[in-house]
Amino acid sequence: MRNERKRLLPWALLATVLPLASLLWALDGQIGIHDPSTIMFCNGKYYTYGTGGTALVSDDGWIWRAGTRPPRSGMAPDVIKVGDRYYMYISRNVGAQPRAEINMIWSKSLDPESPDYKWEEGGIVASSDGVEDCNAIDPGAFLDPTDGRLWLTYGSYFGYIRLIELDPKTGKRLNPNVPPVNIGINLEATTLIYHDGWYYLLGTRGSCCRGADSGYNIRVGRAKKVTGPYLDHTGLDMLRGGGKLLIGSGGRVIGAGHFGLIDLGDGVQKFSMHWEADLDRGGASVLDIRPLLWKDGWPVAGENAKPGTYVIESVRTGTVLELAVEGVPVGGRRAGRGGPAAGAPAAAPGAGRGEPGAPAGAGAAGAQGPPAGRGMFGGIGGVIPDQDVAQVSVNWPAGPVDARMANYLCQAQQKWTLTPVPNAGGYLGSPYFKITIAGTDRTLAATEDAELVVLPAFTGGPEQLWRLDQLTDGTWRIMPKAVPGSKQPLALSAVGASFVTLAKFDPKSDKQRWLLKTP
Amino acid sequence: MVLMLALRRLTRYAPALLAGLALLSFVAASSGQTRGAAPNQPSAAAAKPGRGPAPTLTAPTTPSKAPSPDGFIQRWLLLQPIPANGLTDSQVQAIVKKEYFPGQFTVVPRDGDKVKVGDAELVWHAMDTKLYNVNLYHFAYALNKPTSNVLFWAVTIIQCPRELRNVRLAIGSNAASVWWLNGKEVIGIYGDRQTTIDDGVSKRLTLNKGPNILRAAIVNGGGATDFCARFLDEEDRPVKDFTVTVIPQDK
Numbered sequence: 164m165r166n167e168r169k170r171l172l173p174w175a176l177l178a179t180v181l182p183l184a185s186l187l188w189a190l191d192g193q194i195g196i197h198d199p200s201t202i203m204f205c206n207g208k209y210y211t212y213g214t215g216g217t218a219l220v221s222d223d224g225w226i227w228r229a230g231t232r233p234p235r236s237g238m239a240p241d242v243i244k245v246g247d248r249y250y251m252y253i254s255r256n257v258g259a260q261p262r263a264e265i266n267m268i269w270s271k272s273l274d275p276e277s278p279d280y281k282w283e284e285g286g287i288v289a290s291s292d293g294v295e296d297c298n299a300i301d302p303g304a305f306l307d308p309t310d311g312r313l314w315l316t317y318g319s320y321f322g323y324i325r326l327i328e329l330d331p332k333t334g335k336r337l338n339p340n341v342p343p344v345n346i347g348i349n350l351e352a353t354t355l356i357y358h359d360g361w362y363y364l365l366g367t368r369g370s371c372c373r374g375a376d377s378g379y380n381i382r383v384g385r386a387k388k389v390t391g392p393y394l395d396h397t398g399l400d401m402l403r404g405g406g407k408l409l410i411g412s413g414g415r416v417i418g419a420g421h422f423g424l425i426d427l428g429d430g431v432q433k434f435s436m437h438w439e440a441d442l443d444r445g446g447a448s449v450l451d452i453r454p455l456l457w458k459d460g461w462p463v464a465g466e467n468a469k470p471g472t473y474v475i476e477s478v479r480t481g482t483v484l485e486l487a488v489e490g491v492p493v494g495g496r497r498a499g500r501g502g503p504a505a506g507a508p509a510a511a512p513g514a515g516r517g518e519p520g521a522p523a524g525a526g527a528a529g530a531q532g533p534p535a536g537r538g539m540f541g542g543i544g545g546v547i548p549d550q551d552v553a554q555v556s557v558n559w560p561a562g563p564v565d566a567r568m569a570n571y572l573c574q575a576q577q578k579w580t581l582t583p584v585p586n587a588g589g590y591l592g593s594p595y596f597k598i599t600i601a602g603t604d605r606t607l608a609a610t611e612d613a614e615l616v617v618l619p620a621f622t623g624g625p626e627q628l629w630r631l632d633q634l635t636d637g638t639w640r641i642m643p644k645a646v647p648g649s650k651q652p653l654a655l656s657a658v659g660a661s662f663v664t665l666a667k668f669d670p671k672s673d674k675q676r677w678l679l680k681t682p
Numbered sequence: 683m684v685l686m687l688a689l690r691r692l693t694r695y696a697p698a699l700l701a702g703l704a705l706l707s708f709v710a711a712s713s714g715q716t717r718g719a720a721p722n723q724p725s726a727a728a729a730k731p732g733r734g735p736a737p738t739l740t741a742p743t744t745p746s747k748a749p750s751p752d753g754f755i756q757r758w759l760l761l762q763p764i765p766a767n768g769l770t771d772s773q774v775q776a777i778v779k780k781e782y783f784p785g786q787f788t789v790v791p792r793d794g795d796k797v798k799v800g801d802a803e804l805v806w807h808a809m810d811t812k813l814y815n816v817n818l819y820h821f822a823y824a825l826n827k828p829t830s831n832v833l834f835w836a837v838t839i840i841q842c843p844r845e846l847r848n849v850r851l852a853i854g855s856n857a858a859s860v861w862w863l864n865g866k867e868v869i870g871i872y873g874d875r876q877t878t879i880d881d882g883v884s885k886r887l888t889l890n891k892g893p894n895i896l897r898a899a900i901v902n903g904g905g906a907t908d909f910c911a912r913f914l915d916e917e918d919r920p921v922k923d924f925t926v927t928v929i930p931q932d933k
Binding site: 614661662666 | 770771772850852871872878880881882883884885886914916918
C-alpha cells in the first residue's frame with residue numbers, strides 16, 4: 164500500500180471551504196480536514212492542523228472555522244505542548260516514497276493574536292532514505308507522564324512504525340546516534356498514550372484517501388514499556404500485524420483515521436480523528452471528536468449524546484430522574500397497597516384501565532380491581548399502550564415543578580427527550596441540548612441556588628442548556644451550561660435515593676454518573 | 683398451583699410471622715416493665731391497655747442527646763397514631779395538610795401533652811430510639827394502637843451551637859412522609875415505600891443557631907412503619923454538631 168496523500172494536497176485546501184450543512188449531531192462549521200493533529204487548547208480556543216496546511220480553530224470544540232496556516236505545511240502534522248512550547252511535527256515526501264522527512268517547528272502560542280505567536284524552525288527530527296524499511300511520515304508525539312520523556316512515533320505502511328526519543332527542552336531528536344525502535348508494522352498515523360500502567364500504540368490501518376471506499380480503521384496494542392512489545396488483545400504483536408479495533412466505519416461516516424487524545428481531566432477523555440467520507444457532507448473528509456472509554460484495560464470508542472428520548476438513571480441509586488408529580492400507573496391505577504381510596508383525586512379525562520373504549524394509560528383513575536376472572540396477576544387482557552403524556556399531564560401543575568428521582572415505572576414524567584439546540588454553541592464533540600419531558604416542552608433547568616427545576620417551557624437560557632459527556636466507564640456526566648450566579652461548573656448529582664441536585668463533579672464518586680437508557 | 687401460591691406466600695411472610703411471634707413473646711416476657719410514667723401509658727381515651735414497652739424505644743433520661751455516630755436523630759416526641767388512608771402524592775398531601783388539632787404545624791409539644799383528634803384523646807410521647815431509625819410499629823404496638831392506615835406526627839428540637847449553612851435534611855420512611863424545618867416544608871416522599879437511609883433529601887438548608895424545630899408526618903399503609911432522619915453536609919457527610927432535645931413533662 165502506498166500513501167496517497169501527496170497527490171491530494173490541493174483537496175485539503177478545498178475541504179476547508181466546503182459549504183457544510185449544519186448537522187445537529189456532527190461537528191458544526193468548517194470541519195473539512197484530513198489527518199488532524201492532536202487538538203490543542205490555547206488562549207481559550209481549540210486548534211488542529213491537517214495535511215496540506217489545513218488549520219481549524221474553535222471557541223467551544225463544537226463549531227469550527229478556518230484557522231491560520233502554519234508557516235510550514237506538509238502531511239499529517241502533530242502538535243504537543245511541552246513546558247511553554249507547542250512543538251509541531253510535519254512530514255513531507257522528499258522524493259519517491261518512501262523517502263521522507265519529519266520537520267519540527269515550535270511556537271509559544273497557537274493564537275495568531277498572541278504576541279507569543281511566532282513559529283521557529285527546529286529542523287529535521289526523523290527521515291527515511293527511500294531504501295530502508297520505513298516511510299518517515301505521520302508523526303505522533305507523546306510525553307510520558309511517568310518520567311517526562313518525549314517520544315515520537317512515525318511511519319506509514321512501507322516498513323515499520325518507528326519510535327525515537329526527543330529532547331523535551333528543544334523538541335529535537337535527543338540522541339541521533341541511537342537507532343529508532345521498531346514497534347509496529349502495516350500501520351500509519353500512529354501515536355502513543357499512557358493509561359493505568361500501560362503504554363498504548365494507536366495506529367490507522369486500511370486504505371486511505373479513497374472517500375467512501377476507504378477502509379481506514381484505528382487499531383491499538385499495548386505494552387508495559389514504551390519501547391514495546393505492543394500486543395493486541397489476542398497477544399499478537401503489532402510488529403506482526405496485531406491490533407485491536409478501536410473504531411471503524413459506522414452510520415453515515417466511513418474510514419476512521421488519525422487518533423489524537425484529548426484528556427480533559429476529571430476522568431473525562433475524548434479523541435480526535437477524521438472520517439475519510441462523511442456521507443452527509445458529500446463524502447468529504449471531516450474532523451470528529453468522540454468520547455474515549457476504557458473497558459478491561461482497552462480503549463473503546465464512545466458515542467456523543469444523540470437526540471432521542473431516554474430514561475436518565477443514576478448509577479449511584481438506580482432511581483431515575485423524574486418530574487416531581489404524582490405518577491399514574493401505566494394502564495391506570497388499581498386497588499391495593501398504596502392505591503387510592505375514597506377521596507382519591509379526580510381521574511383525568513379519558514382515564515381508565517385500558518378497557519375497550521377507554522384510553523388506556525391515562526390519568527389517575529379511581530380504584531379498580533382486576534377484571535373478573537383474571538385474578539390478581541392476570542392483567543387486564545390485551546395490550547396496554549404506552550402512557551400518553553397529553554393525558555396524564557392534565558393534572559400536572561402548570562408552573563415550575565421540582566425534579567426528583569424514583570423507581571422507574573415507565574411513566575410519562577420519567578421520560579426525557581434530548582434535543583440539540585441550534586445556534587446555542589456546544590462543547591468538544593457535541594452541541595448543547597435541552598432536556599424536556601418527552602412530548603412536552605417542560606424543560607430541566609438549573610436554579611440560582613444550584614438546585615434543579617423543571618420549567619413550563621424552554622426559553623433558551625444558558626441554565627436550560629445541557630452538556631452531556633460520556634465518561635471513561637460509558638456513563639454520562641450531565642452539566643448545565645451555566646448556573647445562575649455561579650462561575651463554578653456543576654453537574655447533575657444524585658443526593659440520597661430520591662432527590663437530585665447540582666454539585667461539583669467528583670470523578671471518584673458515582674453520584675454524578677448517569678445512564679441514558681432507552682425507555 | 684394454588685398450593686404452590688399458598689406456600690410461596692407463607693414463605694414470603696414467614697419472617698414477618700416469626701418476628702411477630704418474637705415480639706409477642708418479648709412483650710409477654712417484659713410485661714410489668716413499663717416505666718410507669720405517663721408517656722408510655724395509653725391515653726385516657728384508649729379503649730385497650732398498653733402492651734408494655736417498645737423494644738427499641740425508651741424514655742429519655744438526659745436533658746439532651748447527641749446524634750448517633752452516623753448523625754441520626756434519636757430523640758423525638760411522637761403522637762399516638764391518627765387514622766389515615768392513602769399514599770399517593772396528593773392523598774398524603776391532603777392527609778398531612780388537614781388540621782387534626784390546633785397548632786398542628788407550630789406547636790412544640792411537651793412529653794405527655796394531650797390533643798383531641800375527633801373523639802380520641804391522643805398523647806405525645808418523648809422517645810429515644812436505640813437504633814438509627816424510630817420504629818413506629820413498636821411505638822404504636824406497645825400502646826395497643828393501630829399500626830396500619832395511620833398518620834404519625836413527630837417533632838424534635840435541633841439545638842445548634844452555631845449557624846450551619848448548606849446542610850440537607852436526609853430522611854427515610856415507611857411509608858410516605860412530609861417534613862418541615864422551622865415551619866417550612868422541605869421534603870415529601872410518597873407511595874408505599876420502605877425506609878431507606880437518605881431516601882428523601884431536602885434542598886440546601888440553614889440550621890439556625892439555637893433551637894430549630896423539625897416536624898414530620900409519616901403516613902403508613904399496612905405492615906411495618908418507621909422513619910430515620912439526619913442532616914448531611916455539602917460532602918454528604920453526617921452533620922453531628924448539634925444536640926437534640928424535647929420538652930419534658932414537668933416544664
